[in-house]
Structure formats: C-alpha cells, structure tokens
Amino acid sequence: MNAERHGGACQAAPPPPPEPLTTLFERLSDGDATALSAVYETAASEIHGLALFRTRSAADAADVVQDVFVKLAQQGAKLRAIRNPRAWLLTVTRRAAIDVLRKRSKDVEIEEAALLAGPGSVEEWRADAGRLSEALHRLSDQQREVLYLKHFSELSFAEIGKTVGVPTFTAASRYRLGLKRLRKMLDADDD
C-alpha cells in the first residue's frame, strides 16, 4: 500500500519470518486453531519426507502426516512443556510411521513411491532421482531413516540417536553402513 502511495518507488516489504514452532505450540496449547495451519506450513514437508523414507509409500506417508497433526491437536496444555518442538514432531512422525508399518499387511505389495525428486523438471534429475530412489528402497528402514535425518533434517548423530531411540554410536554406525551400501549399489549400477 505504501509503495503505491510513493509512486511504486519502494519495493514490497519482504514477507515476515515464519513464527518459531515454540510460539506456534504455545498458541496451540491455548486452543488457537489457526496455529495448526502455520505448523503445517513450517513442518509438513519435513514430516512427510521422514514418513516417506520410513514407509516407502505415498499413501502411508500421507496417513502418517495426518496422524501426527491429530496427535499434535490432542496434546492440549502439554505442548507448553515441549522444549524442542521440531525434535518432538520428528519423534512422533517416526512412531506413527512404525505404527502404520505394523498395521500394513505383509501380503500386500506396496506401491513404491519415488523417495527423491529433482529441483526442476530436468530429465537428468529425474533419472538420478529414480536410480537413487530404487537404491534407497533396498536399504533397511532404520538405515533409510538415519540417512534422511542426517542429510535432509541435518541433525547431529546425538540428535538422531535421541529421535530414533538409540545411542549416538549406533546412529552413526547405521548412517555409515547405509551410505556405504547405497554407494555400493550405485557403483554396481554404473558398472
């Protein structure tokens, strides 16, 4: 509005920085439903990514995201006591994904989702994403989730250990073994 008044000389103000999750959790604990959509904007991508890496199915990942948000809404005043909301969300996501996997029938073949996507619609990215997704599907669930938490959530091994519920050493070991297997599979594909 000011830009119009000044003859368009001023540039539009940059969008305000997103509210921190801690504030959003406080708003939610007060029963403010509008905070839900702000949490979704901030965290849905990461929750969905982890769910996708854990379940390997787009439909299951969507169910996990829904479960996490329902659980979040049910916490009420307890949300105020959560010191690290991001870690809490990742932990709840992981548990919800494990629940979904338990419920999934072993006889039913899942439709394996693409676990990675390129930044644009470049064909080269698509080929790489497909090759890597295929290799990721062949890793164990634990190795895949640790790779996600390290590479995409950028957590330390200590934080990964807390999220996954294993010692730091085990988290680091899973990561290294997973990365090693992944490279081996990719090298074998190249040959």
Next chain:
Amino acid sequence: MTDHERPDSPFGKLRPPGPPDELEARVLAAAQLALAQPRPDPWERTWRSSWFRLSWAAVFLALVVGHLAVPDGPPLPASTPTVARRETASIPEIALVFVPVDLTVASVR
C-alpha cells in the same frame, strides 16, 4: 552448504518430494476436529484405557486361579487342652447341704 549438497553426498540437489497439495486440507480438517473435541479428564482416560482394563482382568484372573490351584495346607493338629484348662473344666460340683431350720415357736423363744 548443507549435508545433502556436499560434493561427497550421493543426493546432490535431490530432495524428497513435498506433500501433495490436497493433503493440507485433509490433515487440517482432521486436526481441527481433534482440537475441538473435549479432552477427557485423567480418571476417565484411565478408566477407558484398554491397558487398565486388561491389567484389572489379569489380576482378577490370577486371584481366581490362585484360589483354585493352591492346595489346602496340612490339617491343623487337634487341640489338646492344657492341664489348667482341663482342671477348670472339671471342677467338682458344689455339694449343697441343706440345714434343717426349726421354725417352731419354741425355738424362737
């Protein structure tokens, strides 16, 4: 530079695909419904808890099984009265001796 963009990272600029657009409405509707529902108090939650019911049933069953399965102990020895009790029980009856009383006028005088 983040982890997944490091030259040694196998992922390069690849990232997991974001959630589908239609998911947001579905998730927020479910979450708002959950937010609007009143939360039961702790006692009610405990009473409704399947774990609580299961543990209650398990304890009850254990008591019934214990009652039926545990054999009776050896019979108690027959009570033998002590000497004192025996003596107390066998006190001889007091022999009542009636003294004749002369109720004539002469005796009064």
